[in-house]
Amino acid sequence: MKTIIQFLKDQIVPFSEGTEKVNATEKEIENLRNLFFNHSKSVTQARHLKIQPRIQRNQIWTVKNEYDDFQGISQKTSHPFLVLINTDPDDIEDEYFTRVFIVSLFVEMASGNDEVCKDSSLIGFPFLIETWNDQPILTELLDEYVGYYEAKSISFSKSNSFELVYEPSSEYSIKNVESLSDVQQEFRNIEISRAKYINHSVLSLLSFLENRQSQDAGVVISLFDKIEYPKFFIGQTQKESNLSLAAKSGVDNEDKYLLWHNMTLPFKIYFRKNEEGFIITISSIGNFKLIKSTTEEIKSFSNKNKTVFASLKEGNYTLIYESFSEPIKIRLK
Numbered sequence: 001m002k003t004i005i006q007f008l009k010d011q012i013v014p015f016s017e018g019t020e021k022v023n024a025t026e027k028e029i030e031n032l033r034n035l036f037f038n039h040s041k042s043v044t045q046a047r048h049l050k051i052q053p054r055i056q057r058n059q060i061w062t063v064k065n066e067y068d069d070f071q072g073i074s075q076k077t078s079h080p081f082l083v084l085i086n087t088d089p090d091d092i093e094d095e096y097f098t099r100v101f102i103v104s105l106f107v108e109m110a111s112g113n114d115e116v117c118k119d120s121s122l123i124g125f126p127f128l129i130e131t132w133n134d135q136p137i138l139t140e141l142l143d144e145y146v147g148y149y150e151a152k153s154i155s156f157s158k159s160n161s162f163e164l165v166y167e168p169s170s171e172y173s174i175k176n177v178e179s180l181s182d183v184q185q186e187f188r189n190i191e192i193s194r195a196k197y198i199n200h201s202v203l204s205l206l207s208f209l210e211n212r213q214s215q216d217a218g219v220v221i222s223l224f225d226k227i228e229y230p231k232f233f234i235g236q237t238q239k240e241s242n243l244s245l246a247a248k249s250g251v252d253n254e255d256k257y258l259l260w261h262n263m264t265l266p267f268k269i270y271f272r273k274n275e276e277g278f279i280i281t282i283s284s285i286g287n288f289k290l291i292k293s294t295t296e297e298i299k300s301f302s303n304k305n306k307t308v309f310a311s312l313k314e315g316n317y318t319l320i321y322e323s324f325s326e327p328i329k330i331r332l333k
Contacts, residue, residue, distance in 0.1 A: 057088055059084070059145060060148065063137070068329060070095075072227065084100060086098070086134060092209070097139060097202050098136070102133045115129045117129070129151055133195055137202065138201040213230065213231075214245035218331075221331075222330075224326060230259055235255055244256075257271060267282050279310045281307070288300065290309050290317055291318045293315055293317070317330040
């Protein structure tokens, strides 16, 4: 059990500073890594036999090992997450989320009140449902459907308010007050810390919505993992109020745009919006590439002093500039 604790601590180095190191040999840790890898292979092999269904409660999914959050910062995890869907999907301004329980293969860490499935045929191995580790997650992080399991000890709930996004539900911990060993308590603390990778997806969205520049649109840029929100302008005047960015033909003739300028770069980037989508204008004709999250390159047009990408939909984009090694990450919504 101590080897399991050390293995999990190794996955959350930023959150484990100051904690006591558990004695475990390198061979024991390596054996546990191989065990986890072999279990992951079982899940991978099983998932290709199934058709990807619509997301709904009682399903077990894998979670992506890496994602760019809603502010363009790359998030990574050292080993895969498995989750059990706890609620039917809901949305926050058309961004879908659900609540999940973390699913663990470390069934030896289960307490008397925990639910353990011993049937290896469902997803390839026995598993523990962490009902005390209830987390919100954007559904775009769900990777592959691997199985279906109706938990016997869990009463599922419907997420119908923003309150369910902010804090893990305490319903299950209240119902299941119990005495835990020191190792079991430490296991729970570590697992909840690791799950920050999952709930951060929703918290990042909420932070974006809080800081977006206008009522109908927002843009955030990440460069060297530093977040910047372009400034809102009408003509040459910077505006602080939460006005509409989109220009409607025949109704609004003001030049409204968002402006981003990094002093280390020899160009400025302007963001506008019309009925066809976002328009990105770069005050230079250098060799620029704009790539969608799907790796598709966006075509541009240019004249003697600017490069323009038009009719852009909401989503993640990466701007690559030939004379600059670092990509510029852009989120439009």
